[in-house]
Amino acid sequence: MASLPMVRVALLVAFSVFLTLVLGFGLPSVLNWIARCCGFPEASVTECIVFVYALFVLYVAVPRLPRGTVEVEGKALLITGCDTGFGPALAKHFHKLGFTVFAGCLFKDGEGAKELENIHSEKLKVVQLDVCSEEQVSQAVQFVTENLPDSEKGLWGVVNNAGISTFGEVEFTTMDTYKQVSEVNLWGTIRVTKAFLPLIRRAKGRVVNIASMYGRMGNALRSPYCISKYGVEAFSDCLRYEMKTWGVKVSIIEPGNFIVATGILTRDIVTTTAEKLWKEAPPIVQEDYGKAHFEQYMALMRSYCNSGQREIEPVLDDITDAIMSQRPYTRYSPMEPHWWIRIQIMTHLPGAISDRLYF
């Protein structure tokens, strides 16, 4: 939400128009009722309106109030998935801000890792880290523990960024695919978090989990990915309640569509996934759905993988806030307004309405 000032301003304008209409159509009893509930039994209609309006202005303004930032000196972060996309950008960004960064890479000899190593900084260390490997996660804990700038202070934060994506209708998707996607996105996030929590608790630090707008709403063709990201949301919520007593803050980042800016769903991935989906589908599914229907959906995915926001700054800004603010938010939703509105409609309106609007 922090990155959506325009949406909030738009809501404020819409609310102003709504109140004007309420006045115009004479529904003061509703407002009177709200005011009475809030302890103003004798409030006039105008006072009621001013009161509700003030509440709404507060809703818009409070998240904009300065919340203070933490001291960077001596703090270290682990970021997973630093080969491509958000990961390496985050590693460079936090290194520039003065953090010691442990950049977990799936391929320690790959291009992404080399680019980070070429920065030649004592405060930016590349770590071999496949989040699906118990052994590599343990080795990473050992490496981080031995290389912390101040072992007494522990590790300030983990950014669980590593992830993979895929698509395909339920009847075309194999059980292996469901398991593979959750193995990285969900179990990988949980595995890394559990392993690093003792160090983070020592620092009273931060866990920042990268979910997605698809952690908040489903979509046709996206069940394996949505399941994994809904799981990340559930895990993060439960962990947040538990960590309160330890002073550890847990935030969820729910980026919208930044596909063109990263390597998560390229045209090549769409082509190979489409071939695999059709080849592996049971004959009855191929026959019932038909090739024409299948091709139509694959064309949708091809155009989707060329869409989205090119600039990833909104994501970097929100993750920075989650790591550095004295009072980080529970959820950040860096996304275009049309996706944000879709989430609100799909999560707050009856299914009968949202289904009709979007499917």
Ligand SMILES: NC(=O)C1=CN([C@@H]2O[C@H](COP(=O)(O)OP(=O)(O)OC[C@H]3O[C@@H](n4cnc5c(N)ncnc54)[C@H](O)[C@@H]3O)[C@@H](O)[C@H]2O)C=CC1
């Ligand atoms: N690009 C987008 O539009 C959005 C991305 N996200 C999420 O952001 C995160 C980062 O993705 P992007 O930068 O977009 O994609 P990306 O494909 O460029 O980056 C994903 C990173 O995860 C790493 N990775 C994959 N499997 C791994 C494993 N087993 N162990 C360790 N690392 C592994 C990859 O090597 C890569 O560095 C993911 O969790 C993704 O689901 C969420 C919403 C939108």
Ligand SMILES: CC(=O)CC(=O)O
């Ligand atoms: C929006 C996302 O989380 C990325 C995807 O659609 O795969």
